[in-house]
Amino acid sequence: MSVIVTALVALPIAVRSANSAAAADLSEKSALAVELLAGERAAARTRIVNRLRDDGIAVYLVRRGTADRPGLPPRVVRQIAAGQTVDTRGIVGGETVLISGRPLAGNDAGVVLTRRAGSGTAGRVLSGVWFALLAGLVGGVGAGALLAHFVTRPLRQAALAAKQLSAGDRSVRLAVRPPAEAAELATALNQLGAALQRSEGREREFLLSVSHELRTPLATIRGYAEALADGVVTGESAGRTMLAEADRLDRLISDLLVLSRLEAADLPVHLVPVDLADLVGSAAEAWAPRFGPALTTELPDGPVMVSTDPGRLRQVIDGLCENALRVIPDGAPLVLAVHGTAVEIRDGGPGFTDEDLAVAFQRGALQQRYRHERKTGSGLGLALAARLVERLGGTIEAAHAPEGGALFRITLPSGELYTTRTSA
DSSP, X not given: OHHHHHHXXXXXXXXXXXXXXXXXXXXXXXXXXXXXXXXXXXHHHHHHXXXXXXXXOEEEEEETTEESSTTSOHHHHHHHHTTOOEEEEEEETTEEEEEEEEEETTTTEEEEEEEETTTTHHHHHHHHHHHHHHHHHHHHHHHHHHHHHHHXXXXXXXXXXXXXXXXXXXXXXXXXXXXXXXXXXXXXXXXXXXXXXXHHHHHHHHHHHHHHHHHHHHHHHHHHHHHHHHTOSOHHHHHHHHHHHHXXXXXXXXXXXXXXXHHTTOOOOOOEEEEHHHHHHXXXXXXXXXXXXXEEEEOOSSOOEEEXXXXXXXXHHHHHHHHHHHHSOTTOOEEEEEETTEEEEEEOSSOOOHHHHHHTTSTTHHHHHHTTTSOOOOSOHHHHHHHHHHHTTOEEEEEEOTTSSEEEEEEOOBHHHHHHHHHO
């Protein structure tokens, strides 16, 4: 395309340049012809005229204001008769010609030379540069093909890698090579493959831990059922144990269902203005019998209005309290506090390391890390709490508590913001 465009632009320029050169040459020849014809004899003048005609130049002699033969534009004849020099274009014999004339001394005489404008100029220009244009065209096509191959090869490799990733091969990686765009694409695909590999690894670990959590109560229920069938245990004690294990199994399945609905974004949440101090106080009263005097509260004197779903928020607080009950030793403190529009649950348990804080809300991460060191749950509680708080429009973070254990801070939108948005 560049060669063709160059040819289309350059050819008219070359033709105009050639015509300009031809006009200048014709003007020089007309001046020379005047000098020669003025002093030469008739035979010499005839030879000069014939030589000019051989070069494609027509010669007109003007005497007493009349050309020796018809065809010249009248204005040219008048200008020559008036003693003026002429360098122009005109129509002679139905063709556009270059006209150059010079007056002779005396008798309103002069010499006029004409040459066809652009006669064969385009053809001569093309004949001179066709090989260069053809070489440029072939070189351009070859360079374009090489460039296309150079650019499309990493794209084909990226497409192949994407197919392998979609087929389940998470180990595929691409070499990061120029150009810069292809390197960015390769880097992005490599990061995607690594992220999928990590995600699926965590998913497998999570499924293993959940399978273990499901199998434990099922094994207990089955063992007591077999003991009942054999008459080894009494129905009352076996029933209590089986009921407790069934409740544990039910909670685990409920957490899984809620978490899956949260990730699918189809869990209903109803945001209303709620007094945060009253809700946290009610939660403290409900958990006081299980913690005893170790449970304390830090509540403001007046109401703190937030925009939230009270049932879902209470579910988050209860889940965090249950986690604390599982891990903190007897007599260790548990604090439920309200500071501004934030709820804090602090305990005096084993707490978290700095590395734990980075993965605290990932499914099964802490359960996998501590299942052989201390009591752990299903690994769903903190992930469920994080998803619920996110759906409520708030944020949750884990930190180190001043009591020596873990701190969870839940920050919620204020009730005034909710009221303004609703009235608008």
